[in-house]
Amino acid sequence: MATQQIFSPLPGIFYRKPAPDKPVYKNDGDVVADNDTIGLIEVMKSFNEVKAGIAGKIIRFLAENEDAVMAGQPIAEIDV
């Protein structure tokens, strides 16, 4: 089994939930499909979905909810 990382496509603030009062998109250990949303990046007040981009199982998130992230920074590790 190989491990791959999911990278933030943009710089900004990373959110694991669609809204503050909603549950997280994905938990550690969840199975994800290619097109699943795993989080949001807020860049200059606009919100952009981050897709898994690959199918597999999330080992763990490397960025926390509301972390400031750089473009290209790994935000999750996934078993493919």
Added chain:
Amino acid sequence: MAIKKLLIANRGEIAVRIIRAARELGIATVQVHSKADKDSLAVRLADEAVDIGPPQASKSYLNQAAILAAAQSSGADAIHPGYGFLAENAEFAAATEAAGLIFVGPTAHSIRLMGDKVAAREAAASAGVPTVPGSQGRLESADAAFALVERTGFPVMIKAAAGGGGRGIRIARSAEEFHHLMPQAQAEALAAFGDGGLYVEKLVEGARHIEVQVLGDGHNVIHCFERECSLQRRRQKVWEEAPSPSLTQAVREKLCTSAVALARAVNYRGAGTLEYLYDDTTGAFYFLEMNTRIQVEHPVTEMVTGIDLVREMIRIAGGEPLRFRQDEVRVTGHAIEVRINAEDPARNFLPNPGTVSALGVPGGDGVRFDSMLYQGYTVPPFYDSLLGKLIVHDRDRPGAIRKLERALAELHVEGIFTTKPLHQALTRDADVKAGRFHTAWLEPWLESHAAALATDEPPLAAKVAP
């Protein structure tokens, strides 16, 4: 008590603007900043800088305790909130005063009053200022709603009382449509919000956005005439001008007088703006809301009146009375401001933070560039996309548009896409030149002019190379 040291609780171009005004008054400046803003122009220009936290605004520019602690530790005696962030937070204004500091703005009471839509509408009505005709509160029955619209006339907007952000809004153009849509709206509001309460408001179609600048010292209030800000995208202003190209002198006088009446009724202190919808087919205007702070587009008023609004609000906060009588405020010529945002108009205004690799700033008489940029600056992704404002002033509106076109051609921000191509296309548009627009004009225009918005200019370096 004259202010000796001013803390700026904001960032970006407005922080730079406030530092400049303070320095001209001989006031020392303290710039608070997040970790992401340690290299900002405001931090470079201020006398002192204090780190107040991580990049997220909620943990820095909105952190009241950190800002008040920075004021105490730096020995500042006043706080200027700029716009956005804590500028219209009554609790922060009260906390600032409770800490023995001056809040550069109105009282917490004024902020609270004008921030409450129903209270502001009531204050307007009792000062004789017209508001958009509609229900004074929620309507519980379709019969009560119909009785009301028979008085206001059609078209009307039916809005969910518990809704927001445009959700649950329906437009009825006739009694027939109204009877058809009202039960639908009620059912939908109940399903979506668990509350079937509705508001009904007359829809003013093709309305313009006109706002009046006021200055008060807590006793007297004057106006500095109006600005028109009808060119908007997603309710964000992109181009603002003074005077409005659509007001007759008679309406201008009525409008500005109404703004002073309302501001005086609440003993307003500082710089404020009263926003109105204006129907140029009937000459009717309706009060929308009051912004109890300096606005982004304040420079167009400064250019046509010669009054430095930021300087005046600092002086007033320091205890001075108004220095101008109403008859001393005059409009000379025409001014236009365009917002230079880090957004790519060719890709649906996609925000693009990044590093400014080269910068060319326009100059010449009547040209002003209020910005946070310098060459080599990296625009952080954490805040809004406003990089700066290009403002021009000329004898008349056609002259101002030509000057704007010339100044835009001299503006070069390399390394990031900006809204410059949008403004260049607007300066060449026949309707813009004729002043024929309203608040819903720009969005369809953007769809039909997508091709004109692509950036295809060569980089600055390519042109100066041999």
